[in-house]
Amino acid sequence: MAVIFDKTKGLTDKTFHYCPGCTHGIIHRLVAEVMEELNLLDKAIGVAPVGCAVFAYDYFNCDMQEAAHGRAPAVATGIKRVHPESAVFTYQGDGDLASIGAAEIVHAAMRGEKFTTIFVNNAIYGMTGGQMAPTTLVGQKATTAPLGRDENHAGLPLRVSEMLATIPKAVFVERVSVHDVKHIIQAKKAIKKAFQAQMAGKGFTLVEVLSTCPTNWGKTPLESLKWLEENMIPYYPLGNYRSPEEVR
């Protein structure tokens, strides 16, 4: 019998703890498949964040370190400086990366640290129960913005890819989404290019993945996919913001 689909070796057999319909799981699979396809698993060292993906160290089938909230880029810097030949990645949510860890990601990019960041933007703090994130959309309700985000009070959501793309040594920056099959395939391509650019020693690489949080958005999984498409993509345009010659 022909095998049409097989679970990647990049993931362990541990069952994901993610909520039903949460797209964290899809993103894990894409990263793991890319590492397997590029033959990187035995030289990969990943860094898990504080956030819903905190247990990523149980799921990725490679060496892993668990970092303090927002500090994954600093931890990854330490790792990559010790093992320059390894494939290092951080997997971070939007609270982790764009709020508490804003300094760490900007300076890792500025130094051109040769690792790959998978930045999961679900416009909310998932793990702590739906508080406002720097990426929460104007009008979007959160437990700490019960009437919806007010731009006069809380400012406007941060566009991380656009910001980081202004940094010369951030050599690969792309925003993708996983709300349908077509976009999932595109997302995987971007993740692959980011890892390739890292292994070619080009500099800092990041893929921002728009993701859902049905639980804290108060929507069904299907409604969530649609909400992402109709509300997040207009504010967070998909596309490549930076890429070196080699992977274009």
Add this chain to the structure above:
Amino acid sequence: MAKELWKGNEAIAEAAIKAGCRFFFGYPITPQNEIPEYMSLRMPQVDGCFLQAESEVAAINMVYGAAGAGARVMTSSSSPGISLKQEGITYCAGAELPCVIVNIVRGGPGLGGIQPAQSDYFQATKGGGHGDYRLIVLAPASVQEAVDLVQQAFDMADQYRNPVMVMGDGMIGQMMEPVEFTEVEKRPLPEKTWATTGTKGERQTNVINSLFIDPAECEKHNHRLYEKYKAIENNETRVEKYNLDGAEIVFVAYGTTARIVKNAISALEKEGIKAGMIRPITLWPYPYKAIEEAAGLDSVKAFMAVEMSMGQMVEDVRLAAAGKKPVHFYGRTGGMVPTPKAVVEQAKMILGGVK
């Protein structure tokens, strides 16, 4: 090797290099700047890596990553910067990552000042960061001792898989003294089979982590850590006992203050007063036993802790003396240094009082 004249901070940095430290992450702050400056020049010469981090928070997390990747790694700072590192330090303790942290202490609280102080004692020995954990804390009293202790610190860190802090006051960092770099006694060190190096297809995956979501597991982890701390207490407690024979008053002081106290002891001797000193070299594990024993000596009438603080270590002296003998305190703080004369006067007042 002949003795050479070294500035404390630079000697500390060179000692780390000699101990095989090849990664250093730091951020500028007075009075420890010579450490990162020296490292920035020296690390490339030994194929090591110096990196100026964007903050102390980032620096200690780079240490976490590098230590978890199996490297010998160090960071240094001074009081306000060490406060910022506390998050990373407790994560290193929780994930059992060997690393060395140098604190060249200055006056506080807040921005405080840039002159020598010992007011970070509580922070270093009683937690600092959150959770049940212990740092090994070494307190050199000379540049030579700083050099020796820094080299041993890396071995201690590796042996116990625990962060080690070398705590010197600003004086230790800034003064120049003759130094001889000697080989430290080798300890049998375990291989770092736990490090994240990439599996290279040769082993199971390794995970560096301090999260135990199941409280029973988390408690078990803490118990395991405390067994380790017990072993450290048994094996590593270090103290200098000075002139205790027949002493009427026993000073307890560490670091630069202990040097000042030695001068005071000589001055008292000339006036016919016998004084001795207990100098903790490890602030954790603390040499409670040495003080307890001194408290049992018939000649001893009182203890006097001398610190460059408002009185922090004195609490441990009281714990150890356990009410057997009175414990007094004399301190200067905020960057002020006690004089031998003031120590002598305080001692005479105390002895007058207990006579």
